[in-house]
Amino acid sequence: MKSTERLRMRTQLGYGAGDLYGGGAFFIVSTLYLVFLTDVMGVRPALAGLVVLIARGWDAVSDPVMGMITDRTRTRMGRRRPYFLLGMPFIVLSFVFLWYPAGFAAEWARFSYALVTYLFFSTVITMVMIPYNALASELTLDYGERSRLTAYRLAFSELSTIICALVPLLIIDAAASRAVGYPIMGLIFGLFFALPFLATFLTTSERPDFTARSTPAEWKAFAEPFRNRTFRRFILIFLFSFAAIDIVLAIIVFFVTHYLRIPHLTNLLLGTLLIVQLVLLPLYYALSRRYSKIIALITGAVIWIIAMLSSLFLRPGLPIPVYFVFAALVGSGTGGVIVMAYAIFPDIPDVDELVSGRRREGIFAGVQTFLRKLTGAFAVFLVGQAIDIAGYVSPTESMVNGAAQVVIAEQSQAFITVLRVVFAAVPIVFIFLTILISLRFPLSREVHGKLKAYLAERRANDGKVVDEAYEKELRALLFD
Template sequence: MAHHQQAGHPPQGTTSSRDGALARERVPWRTRLIYGSGDLFGGGAYNIINFYYLIFLTDVAHVRPALAGIIVLASRIWDAVSDPLMGSITDRTRSRFGRRRPYFLAGSVLIFLAFALHWYAPAFASETARFAYALFSYIFFATVFTLVMVPYSALAAEITLDYHERTRLNSVRLAFSLGAGVAAALVPMPIVRAFPTPQEGYLAMGIIFGLLFAAPWPVIFLHIRERPELQTPLPSQAAAQPAFRRWTRFFLEPLQVRAFRLLVGMHLTAYLTIDVLSALFAYYATYSLGRPGMLNLLLGAVVISQILFLPVYTRLSRRLSKGGAWRVGALVTGAGTAALYLVPPEVPGWLLYGLAAWVGAGLSGACMLPWAIFPDVTDVGELAFGERREGSFSGLMTFFRKVASAVALFIVSLILDLSGYVAPESAGSAAQLQPESFVQATRLLLSFLPVLLLGLGSVAARRFPLSPERHRQLLAHLAHRRVRGLDSPEARRVQAELERALV
């Protein structure tokens, strides 16, 4: 458990220089595990949605693919307001529980309710009514996700300042996320099939997973603490600004930081890749390979491989830097998805599972490393703005993550319509024959869109400027500046040098 420290003293397990810069810091395993458990919701919920929600809307809720895409896209327009706004709100929150923790307690009940309603398919005769309910439930879920996950992601930068400990912390977080992803791949369909109708099955699945996702948050609220030396008072000039101007400032200013823009490039392309693969895999297995019964195990192979390779990328990040390790993951993923295009329907099952595991091995780095880099970038934000804005950075990261999902699902839904998708005659049917144009469109998107996206992300990763050595220099300068300000020509020189490199 993380403990409160007196202001001006480093946490237990650290040493400090004369200026207060941390020389060594170890995060206890208990803290890693409790913090990481929150991403059961962050990763698990979106894995289930990405794997099954589009096909749930089209085949069970009977909403046309184009309307299903509009549902996701409309919720992201709302996210354009709510995510950065939540980042600003959590940065400006001052309470005896800190800036982040009050929202974890509030989210405990809301997570369960929002996720359960997300999978309810009302038997309305009107497609307009079905569309309206799906739109409402998706926006409600997106709002609850923002309420909890924006402050949660910001908290990582406040648990430890150590470059490599942040990678370990986020590795544990991603292990929980991917563990939930394994459950998301393997468990939902058996639950759904255990009930007389898909409508009952999907609702039961939503209730069960809603309880699972809500469970960690009271424990996180009780046991995780924010670093007191980073709980700075609100700047008086910011408090005096009109609310709209404060919101636009907190939204736009992080984008002025070069290191953050490059991180967004890596994060966005990685999660667009993940969302494209997640949305299309069900159609690929069902209609291209003609093996719907293998879907759960194929998805399970992807996610289990992601978990197994987390230690590999943790070590690679120490040798190559975090950006270099990300490029390795991008290369492995692109090679694996390109190979899927060459797979004929009669290919042996073991080869399919091997390719799925290969793709998962690459995605492991693409998933984990942007969030391992994120706390380091918030340190650059303190360099640039003179105050901690983890919430604002987190709000933008969550926003871009959701935009990636919306764009991916909207593109996929349009292509399903335009390429001739034919809905099953009855809910839950998997035997519907699809035209060749649809099958080819699915294979091309699944195989080569990730190659294009990850190629663009690799350009950003190659240019990312924050090495372990540079980060140590940054932390030492920030610790000095918090105590003494820019009190000497040397401090001003280091400030200017770091700004040129990172901002």
Template structure:
């Protein structure tokens, strides 16, 4: 087994920012399919809303099975080579290339054939994402052993994640609207792929010479299942994160439809996104400071309440002044920054404590399970929203805008407010400082 020196507590700026830039890839992949794939299928390819939701979901179900395996492969690379960098680079490059083809499907002459192409390519893209995201999530626990340095590392990552979400989520719809139809989606896919590749190369060159400290032997799959079954604190944090990821996924999927059918202006989609993500960039340092002064769990609780509470009020968006809607969106964005920062800052602490207790390498395994759950949560969001649209009687079309029955508009509004609010707020009682922080 190849070993490297134990990393120091302080992470150099080049390593910290290089690592954080990987969020350009993860943020774009999480955001763009969740934001645009459902309308791409329903309003460009005329795929029924319920079926479109399943198309977004099915490839991610594969990740639930595969991501823990990717975690074990990543652990094996770490133990053999002393670094996860090579696997991260290969997986990330393949991710970018495949994503560039996801929205560039050939004209196959029927919604069914087009849907089959999207499903197949999305399946391969999700697999490549696992090989990038799993080692990427494993890095904080191996770059530093310092409790507060991990919060700093994670907050930098989430700041760039917010930037990636802003760039991809706000600009991608503008590209689609500018060209219109399939041509707009094709160009958008290529541009987002370039953004992803930039993030992949940044994290690779940022961490490739950084010392890592593999410990013990990676457990086999049966040992993994047994270990996670007994790792109660990890399961609790995972449940909270997955439910909130579902809520964010539902919210992302609804934005395109809210702009068109509730607010009556498709151009507001990018403005809504900027209003959501912009405050996240501004408030990120404040969440990091709160994590140091009041604790990560307290910050997690407060940010969840902010996010969910503001979403619940938006159920009245159809009759609200536009200025008030954007004010509430800004509060949502501030809360979103916290619910993304704190679980990822808590996770490395749980991993380190478990590795000290068992003497086994759990980082890649935990990252694989976490990535699988995260991917599934974000995938379930659009799937659930597609089901809500179907129940509301949404009419799919090959046109960008068509008249919808009142029940469909009500379904859009429900998926924009009350449903994601419930998913954000429901797991808050599971957060207990004495459990998650061991205090």
């Protein structure tokens, strides 16, 4: 496949369909899992946050190992694609078990069940999404086409996230009780996430020249991405932006329910935010094509800061349209940050090839996936600890005319204050840091064009140095 070749539509759609899982599963877990553990499983918020944080210790090993495994896999189907088929049944099973409310009497037993099932879910995410993320760098070598591919991927991710914002609570509320509704929701969405990977498998292909290169299994390779200055800058942009997103998602249900007192509008507000994100994807893609990915990202970040500052003026009892305008403003900012953070990643392994001479997308994807899950864990842990210290009181459930009815508990003023601070101020700090680091990101469109052209020359020369002085110049700019 030539670097200038335009990707076929079926490839862009098929690849994008895989992120129905990545976008949707993370969203459901980010918004509902803490509520599920505290309000349905009966686990204290501090312990609930600990479940996700402990799992990251396992991910610190499993994610980089999976990156190395997929880099070294050699089959007729390629290095990445076999794991899409292998992972499909496990996606369904892990998502059902994750939402099954085990009714153990002892809290330690409920905590243990939650920890084991979350570890299972996290391992399946690792097995499937690391090869998926790594594949993007191989489908095309072109800077602009990678942005286009990411836009299609994020369109599917946003579509999935919209569905996951609107439908799960409808399924849960329609069931006889939440204890029944959650596992039903898990089964339905497990199938929704798993089946598209068949399309991803059938519509994508891998580069034979990349697959043919040997990638030694070295443990030190896990730390090598951090020697890459471009990767270090990228990963800070990625971490800080998604930390802000994950904190908002982890606390928004509590914010809407206990401060704004409009719990019946939670899914509609989330849906509005996500629809705006989806609608603005072409705009941010066009902005990145005309200027750069970093300019598009910073534009979204500035809008997002304005939106979070405006949340300080929200209060209960305002006209309903005001809340929807706020949700739309948040979505118009987060959309640019999300799509550009993902669009930048496929360019990073090119910098590594300049120095190592190898294509190690799997290792980079492993590190990225681990750190992405770490931000989600950090958000859930932070929110869990904050609301536990603030004295969160879980709702109760009683049977009325044969149907379960949830009674929302009255919260203290201290809890409401903590809720508002965590919702607004903490994300603003992370977004501001994202902007500062973005301003110093070295891999611009022009620089990537020079890098791509030089790597093509070097590949044609059997990987040997073509221009030592020029290569040193590129390395000094991007790596050292």
